[in-house]
Amino acid sequence: MMILVSYTSFSAQEPDTLILKNADYNENTFVGNKLVSVLRGNVEFHYGEMKIFSQDARWWRDEGKIALNRDVRVEKEGQELTCDRMNYYKDTDLLVAAGHFDYRSRKDNLRLIGRNGQYDLKQDFLTLTGDPQFFRYDTAAAETLTISGKVMTYSDSLKVATSKDSVVITKGKLASRCRQARYLTDELRAELRGDPRIFYEIHLLTGDSVNLFFDGDTLEGISVSGNSHGLYREAETADTSVTNIWSDSLYMALTAGGELDSVWAIGDVLSTYYLSTEPDTANEVSGKQMVLAFDDEGQLGDATVWGSARSIYHVREQEGRGGRNEASGDSIVVFFREGKASHLTLKGDVRGVYFPRTD
Numbered sequence: 001m002m003i004l005v006s007y008t009s010f011s012a013q014e015p016d017t018l019i020l021k022n023a024d025y026n027e028n029t030f031v032g033n034k035l036v037s038v039l040r041g042n043v044e045f046h047y048g049e050m051k052i053f054s055q056d057a058r059w060w061r062d063e064g065k066i067a068l069n070r071d072v073r074v075e076k077e078g079q080e081l082t083c084d085r086m087n088y089y090k091d092t093d094l095l096v097a098a099g100h101f102d103y104r105s106r107k108d109n110l111r112l113i114g115r116n117g118q119y120d121l122k123q124d125f126l127t128l129t130g131d132p133q134f135f136r137y138d139t140a141a142a143e144t145l146t147i148s149g150k151v152m153t154y155s156d157s158l159k160v161a162t163s164k165d166s167v168v169i170t171k172g173k174l175a176s177r178c179r180q181a182r183y184l185t186d187e188l189r190a191e192l193r194g195d196p197r198i199f200y201e202i203h204l205l206t207g208d209s210v211n212l213f214f215d216g217d218t219l220e221g222i223s224v225s226g227n228s229h230g231l232y233r234e235a236e237t238a239d240t241s242v243t244n245i246w247s248d249s250l251y252m253a254l255t256a257g258g259e260l261d262s263v264w265a266i267g268d269v270l271s272t273y274y275l276s277t278e279p280d281t282a283n284e285v286s287g288k289q290m291v292l293a294f295d296d297e298g299q300l301g302d303a304t305v306w307g308s309a310r311s312i313y314h315v316r317e318q319e320g321r322g323g324r325n326e327a328s329g330d331s332i333v334v335f336f337r338e339g340k341a342s343h344l345t346l347k348g349d350v351r352g353v354y355f356p357r358t359d
Helices: none
Strands: 002-005 018-022 025-031 034-047 050-060 065-070 072-076 079-083 085-089 094-105 110-120 125-129 133-136 145-148 151-155 160-171 174-184 189-193 197-200 203-206 209-215 218-235 240-254 260-275 283-294 300-316 322-337 340-347 351-356
Touching: 050 085, 065 072, 072 085, 079 110, 110 151, 133 151, 145 174, 160 189, 174 209, 197 218, 203 240, 218 260, 240 283, 260 300, 283 322, 300 340
Parallel strands: none
Antiparallel strands: 002 025, 018 034, 025 034, 034 050, 050 065, 050 072, 065 085, 072 079, 079 094, 085 094, 094 110, 110 125, 110 133, 125 151, 133 145, 145 160, 151 160, 160 174, 174 189, 174 197, 189 209, 197 203, 203 218, 209 218, 218 240, 240 260, 260 283, 283 300, 300 322, 322 340, 322 351
16 A cells, blocks of 8 residues: 655654654555655654654555655754764664764854764663764864864763863863863863873873863863873973973873963872983982972973972083082972072071082
């Protein structure tokens, strides 16, 4: 039996059930005692507040399955999803898409793309595979937050994007890698886990876990917890100065313009700084807390250490003379000039020993 109609509507359905609102052509036929509708031209389904569009569809009514095959588009409250092909399954309330999966949310300024995707209608939950990428657009600057990995999910109800396996995150001067990351769009925070590595211009941060903090869409700080390590290189005309920091935790604060403002280290701090051509004469400071302060041009200005502070400072004099100064106190401030340590001051229970060079 075959029935030809131009429009079909089922307005008496319960809320959040699939309703066919329009089709320019509808051919209903029985295949193996099962009713199948062949729909063409401006096909439109409604599911609660969601609208699903296509130019070609097959609807297995008894099974509650729909295959949408051309110009597929899904719209809902400032959100849009497009793809090449999509299947709907009534028993699981899933939309399973293939080919150029592209989800956009205008209200959250974000986009997710991939080759394949799955949308859980009940949970408002997206799963993407096939080179998935997440984009959060910065409305004030041309610096888009980009997250990629092998598998990605996004919960629209919780506003959380999760990426797993070979994760790469970029935004302006920031580039990072880890095994798993979560981005909380409402809280403006990204959580990196699994061997995270943060590259920010000439700076490198590593540790057990890393969090990125945003002020609006602008990156304002980076925190590192557990086995924290910071590496800072500053290239000069004649040489490169290298500064290392190890501590229990680190926090890198950035200016509104994206320049490095300061680095805070807490818990069993050890810092070394040396010229790359003279690694055997590395200066050292250690203590319980440390702050590195940078000037407006991003150059290291001074380092302050508190709590059982100790230092080893190599003194260079003319004609090769000089020596090593070992000192301790309640606090130590090391001052830098053009990326090089120039002098230091100590306060509180100060002790020191100077060892002149003998060679």
